Amino acid sequence: MTDAVRAAGGVAVAGVRPRRSGAFRLAVVGGGPRATYALERLAMTAGRLRGGRLEVHVYELAGEFGAGMVHSVTQSRTSYLNRAAVQIGFAADPTVTGAEPLRAPEDRPTLHEWCRRRFKETGDPAFDLESTDAPKRHQHGLALREMFDRYAAELRQVPGVTVALHPEEVTDLVPTEDGRLDVVSTGGAHCTADQVLLVTGHSSNSGSDLAGPTAYLEFSRRTGAVYIPSAYPLKENLAALTLTPDSVVGCAGLGLTAIDEILHLTEGRGGEFRPDGDRLRYEAGDAGPGTVHAFSPGGIFPYTRPLNRRERPRRGRFLTREAVDRVRAASGTPVPGDPRPKLDFEAHVMPLIVLEMAYVHHRTLYGESVGDLILARVRDDHERFLAGPVRPGEAGVEQLLPGVHEVVEVVGPALRAVLAGEVSVAEAGRLLPGWDAGATLDRWLTVVFGPDAPRRLPDRELRSPLPVPDRSPWRLDTDPALNRFDWQELLQPVRIGTGDTPDEFRRAYLDFLDRDLTWARHGNLDNPYKASVDGVWRDLRQVVSHAVDGGGLSADSHRRFLDRHRRWQNKLAGGTAPVVMAKIRALVEHGVLDVSAGPGATVLLDEEGGRFVLHGPGTSLRAPLDALLDARVHPFDAARDIRPLYRNLVDRDLARLWRNTTPGQEDFTPGFLDLDDRSRPIGRDGRPVEPVTVLGPAAAARATYQFSALRPHHNDVVMRDLVVWLDGFWAAYDAAPVTPAHR
8 A cells, every 4th residue: 555545544635646547436335215316416417527437336235226225116015105295306406506407397206296107107096196195115116216227327328337236235445555445345346436425324233222122132032032123124024923813012112113013014914994984994904913012212103294285394483593503602612623612402402492383383373463473572582592691401491482471371362252252353452562363363263163264253343252163173272272382292292190001091192193183184384283393393404403413512412412302303293194193093993003001111021931021110001022023213323333334444444433522521422424524434534535425324413314315396405415425526537537548
């Protein structure tokens, strides 16, 4: 190895010109969605070759090129995506910063448009989707595979370009003398690459920090108790699970992976869902288990995602990038060598989130006039908060809500008095300067009873009772002073009382599922509860990223953020569609799905009986299990990944783990890779490894939210990251020496 290459940690860095012959080679490691988008951009810019030669090598360990394992075309037909079909794309669009040239609109369909085309071609009703429908996971995989094949074919048509697909796992990258990297796979080194794009997606960890897995594995090996530590691929991982109508299965987790497993074990094994009025009724098949006990620390599934009736994401009024910057400057913890003071998420960001939610909630419920009153009332409190200093532990997340309460505590009772005939609308309006009480009443009636409700009332300018229905079709309270925003109630919508039995918790949980489904169908424009969650925890994720990404939080706060606040977000806004949760509700009502362990459930190891035992402390449930399935998703951790690639990169000093260092606090090393602003790994010597780009879960220190499905018309960060990579790729190509062997 030359001194220059050795000084660079074995790879080329700025100022070191690689000397080589042959074509310029790109290795794409991971053949899933991001690889599909990468080929799309590469194909559209291939004119930059200018007569040169380019070899593209794509490695996909599952052989599922385009889709990857998670979106495999062989995935269970019971698994859904948690996005509407119209919210998924496959190519760059005009909103993506720096993405030129672009395909014609007809050549960059959404998944909804792709499914409609497939339906017209085949007549298969499975593809007869509306724009707001949740597609099946395998449908996304089919579309991804088709798009991948199309983009690869386009590249192959470019003179001088070859595309080779390798259905095998990459295990290592080995630096060469000329500054390139040998790509080592399970089938051997296929190429020596000038550039490597790592887009490997999700994996699992050995010795995970998730409660239990190591002890569960050891117990399983010692006693023969059935334990399945990883869900995907469902068909392969659950194929060996022998079930009878009497089998009792435990499912550790209540997130999207758990829902996939539960539907695969029930509907996927012969069960059927049949319409029963406005609900579904479940009929069990012969091959499914008798009972699936699903449990988690929180004890509930994520909230149902509402029908999206908003054309574009809303912008924040209180939770903004500018607000985050101001509170950071005024209240953050300075760190030597870091230009950004570090935030405490609980103290500095959560109050803004909760205030934004309360504002959206009450503006949705009461209308624009009340929203303006809230803005005016809390403006000074908001300004004082941003000006700081705000010290951790001094106040709670609801510290900015008193002004909101002051407004709604006048508005709600005043509307109640109008309905009772105690005051006229005009008299009510004089209670708050600038309040349009008539518009507020119309909005409240519309939200609670429907758009025709305001027209059915008599003259509201008189002091006379105004008749309204006894019940809301959307399960909202018919008292105008209620339906108040309550942060704690959102976190704990189903509570356990002292002495509650499993059956009592089950009935309370079913009622919650009914209400939540109704609110989700009401949609994110008219239901105040869904509007506040969807409009903040989803629409303003990039503001949260702005606060967190790149070490924006202190070490202690970042640790709590990943453990607590990301869980809150997944529960509140990371759920799935009403069509899916209607099936979950039917399974609970039928009894095959049992959630009665409640919050805080644990798995006990019965050494004498050789079985896992589920214990629900709040409901006193104790259930021996015939099998335990782990449905929890592991966070990325390069040091403990079950795949050897990232561990080898760290061992070779081609990458290092990202570390959050804050004076006076224990360093936090969550397992993500340390990357520069172009997503190149930082070697042990502190310099970027220029030929390598890392995108996806491994890059979570740089970008908190790592989603693989591309969202069209939103300047999606997934495509923005690929545009940055592509610019670097072509710069490296242009800088490389052109020899006769390139021609």
